Amino acid sequence: xxxxxxxxxxxxxxxxxxxxxxxxxxxxxxxxxxxxxxxxxxxxxxxxxxxxxxxxxxxxxxxxxxxxxxxxxxxxxxxxxxxxxxxxxxxxxxxx
Numbered sequence: 001x002x003x004x005x006x007x008x009x010x011x012x013x014x015x016x017x018x019x020x021x022x023x024x025x026x027x028x029x030x031x032x033x034x035x036x037x038x039x040x041x042x043x044x045x046x047x048x049x050x051x052x053x054x055x056x057x058x059x060x061x062x063x064x065x066x067x068x069x070x071x072x073x074x075x076x077x078x079x080x081x082x083x084x085x086x087x088x089x090x091x092x093x094x095x096x
Contacts, residue, residue, distance in 0.1 A: 001031065004072060005080035014069040015086070023091040026070060027059040028083050036079040042071035053081060061091070 002013050017024075026041060030053060039053035043062045052058045070088055074081055 001082060001084045002072070002086070003080060003082045004036075004074045006074060006076060007078055007080065011075065012071065012073045014071040015088075016069050017064055017088060021064055021066075021090075023061065024064045025059055025061050025089050025091060027057070027085070027087045027089070028072075029057045029085040030055050030081060031084050032080075032082040034080050036074050036076050036081040038075040039081060040071075040073045040075070042069075042073065044068050048073065057085075064090075 004011055004013060033053050033055060036053050039051055040048040041051050041060060041062075042048050044065045045063045049060070049062075051060050070086075072083065
């Protein structure tokens with residue numbers, strides 16, 4: 001479980017994706033959201049992307065170009081968000 005907070009000085013979290021390159025699916029669960037309206041993830045192809053911050057399970061598909069980090073960031077002043085069950089899976093084949 002990870003809590004990001006602009007008021008306590010922890011508005012950013014990242015995890016290295018060594019070994020992943022290509023199409024990936026980032027999944028996460030928002031457990032708690034206290035006034036966070038600006039919740040982002042980052043990838044090298046698209047930069048910072050605003051992603052869902054509502055309570056519940058979410059996923060985001062992206063292209064991992066450079067064995068980069070997965071980054072979560074919030075920027076809403078005075079807010080915090082708690083996320084859990086974070087996973088990144090490489091998409092190895094398309095459904096026919």
